[in-house]
Amino acid sequence: MTKYILVGVDDTPEAQIALRWAVDAAEQWDLPVRVVRAYLDDLKRWPAVGMDGYVPPRMPLGTLQHELDEAVQFARDRLGYEGGSGWLAAEDPQNALLMEAGGAEMVVVGSRSRSRMSAAVLGSVATAVAAKAACPVVVVRGERRTGPIVVGTDGSPDSEDAVLFGFEEASRSGQPLRVVYCWQPQAEHAASVAGAKALLKTWLAESLAAYRDKYPMVDVRASVAEGRASTRLIKMSKTASLVVVGSRGRGGVAGLLMGSVSQSLLHHADSPVAIVRRHEES
Numbered sequence: 001m002t003k004y005i006l007v008g009v010d011d012t013p014e015a016q017i018a019l020r021w022a023v024d025a026a027e028q029w030d031l032p033v034r035v036v037r038a039y040l041d042d043l044k045r046w047p048a049v050g051m052d053g054y055v056p057p058r059m060p061l062g063t064l065q066h067e068l069d070e071a072v073q074f075a076r077d078r079l080g081y082e083g084g085s086g087w088l089a090a091e092d093p094q095n096a097l098l099m100e101a102g103g104a105e106m107v108v109v110g111s112r113s114r115s116r117m118s119a120a121v122l123g124s125v126a127t128a129v130a131a132k133a134a135c136p137v138v139v140v141r142g143e144r145r146t147g148p149i150v151v152g153t154d155g156s157p158d159s160e161d162a163v164l165f166g167f168e169e170a171s172r173s174g175q176p177l178r179v180v181y182c183w184q185p186q187a188e189h190a191a192s193v194a195g196a197k198a199l200l201k202t203w204l205a206e207s208l209a210a211y212r213d214k215y216p217m218v219d220v221r222a223s224v225a226e227g228r229a230s231t232r233l234i235k236m237s238k239t240a241s242l243v244v245v246g247s248r249g250r251g252g253v254a255g256l257l258m259g260s261v262s263q264s265l266l267h268h269a270d271s272p273v274a275i276v277r278r279h280e281e282s
């Protein structure tokens with residue numbers, strides 16, 4: 001079965017930006033786009049919700065269908081008729097996206113951030129989908145732009161898939177790739193900091209050798225930086241087209257959680273952020 005780029009839309013400007021980002025990505029990945037327009041119909045759940053004597057208004061299904069049709073048509077105008085499909089889902093938005101994510105190569109959602117003052121506020125749908133989806137999730141903030149793709153790695157299995165995703169995205173988009181390993185040397189070990197940093201640089205270069213061979217056309221630079229990973233990556237996001245990190249989810253209860261670095265990026269990065277969860281078959 002053909003994979004697709006899955007994108008969630010609603011009536012917000014952020015959703016329209018996410019849609020454009022998803023269609024651009026689908027064009028690069030040569031994949032169709034699957035659009036989900038989800039809604040909760042309180043009338044169907046009444047009287048389980050609301051106060052006595054209150055009847056929720058009927059959902060404007062015609063308007064919702066029109067929003068979905070316009071989004072699907074936008075994808076088809078760029079990708080051809082088979083390049084766009086949609087689902088008007090009478091479901092909680094995060095549940096609808098997670099249901100469709102099983103067949104997705106990537107899920108794209110918009111951030112609820114509306115200004116720099118509200119950059120720390122992220123929609124619950126984006127947070128939940130990024131934490132639970134089994135495929136990479138891109139949370140889009142701002143219009144698509146050119147710039148390096150930045151990948152944060154720490155040598156863990158989670159970050160290995162993030163590095164692979166970064167190389168694939170750089171290969172398709174033609175953007176340069178920057179892979180960074182962040183560390184915080186301890187004061188009591190100051191005498192060996194230079195030696196440790198040299199060893200880390202050697203390890204990082206060796207860990208990327210196979211990817212360089214597989215993607216020889218990618219302009220990749222690797223660096224070892226001192227400081228907190230979240231702080232460094234947020235700073236790099238100011239000029240990046242995408243920041244990529246792994247998820248700490250391991251399934252079960254742990255699968256509902258993300259690492260502090262990925263959570264910080266989702267709330268504060270100035271660029272789209274891709275959260276890459278390690279696949280079981282990896």
